[in-house]
Amino acid sequence: MNIRKAKKDERLAKRRFEGRTEPTTIEPAANADKDKKTFTIKDLPGLVAAIQLTSGPSEPLIEATRGIRRMLSITYNPPVKEVVDAGALPHLVELLMRTDCFALQFEATWALTNVASTNFTSAVADSPNAIQNLINLLRSPSAEVREQSAWCLGNIAGDGPGYRDTLLRCGAMEPL
Numbered sequence: 001m002n003i004r005k006a007k008k009d010e011r012l013a014k015r016r017f018e019g020r021t022e023p024t025t026i027e028p029a030a031n032a033d034k035d036k037k038t039f040t041i042k043d044l045p046g047l048v049a050a051i052q053l054t055s056g057p058s059e060p061l062i063e064a065t066r067g068i069r070r071m072l073s074i075t076y077n078p079p080v081k082e083v084v085d086a087g088a089l090p091h092l093v094e095l096l097m098r099t100d101c102f103a104l105q106f107e108a109t110w111a112l113t114n115v116a117s118t119n120f121t122s123a124v125a126d127s128p129n130a131i132q133n134l135i136n137l138l139r140s141p142s143a144e145v146r147e148q149s150a151w152c153l154g155n156i157a158g159d160g161p162g163y164r165d166t167l168l169r170c171g172a173m174e175p176l
Contacts, residue, residue, distance in 0.1 A: 048086045051088065058101040058103070061104055062101070069108075069110050078118070080115055092108045093130045095108035096130075096137060105145045109148040109151075116155035117155045121155060124156060125163050131167060135153065135167075135172050139175050
């Protein structure tokens with residue numbers, strides 16, 4: 001049983017990074033590009049506080065959401081539990097509804113995809129409105145947002161028949 005789970009986790013980690021243009025590890029601050037701010041777990045409370053203002057200006061929200069997403073994109077031991085425990089998920093789900101900013105939707109969806117690819121899939125799937133918001137994004141004018149949403153929904157459906165059936169009941173197949 002543990003071998004099967006380890007193999008599944010390995011496959012999910014590998015899929016999480018396929019075709020991505022972002023680095024799969026957070027670079028040390030000394031080596032970071034000037035335009036790429038490096039965030040650590042110490043920055044998490046500030047990032048979560050920043051995304052709580054979901055109706056605020058796009059740029060600070062994008063920066064904070066990207067910071068959370070980059071933390072979740074590291075190859076080994078991403079701080080998923082810390083992000084979930086910090087209360088970021090409900091705000092990320094709410095950011096999915098920001099139809100005025102595809103970059104923000106993309107970053108929030110990617111962050112949720114990374115959470116859903118771990119043992120914390122239920123934290124995403126059980127967040128109020130998460131599944132419906134992700135399904136709605138399958139109709140986004142942005143191809144990147146549509147793809148990332150499908151990726152996240154695939155991670156949720158892949159967690160078991162219960163979530164798969166929930167997605168089917170919610171109408172996920174129609175926009176696909």
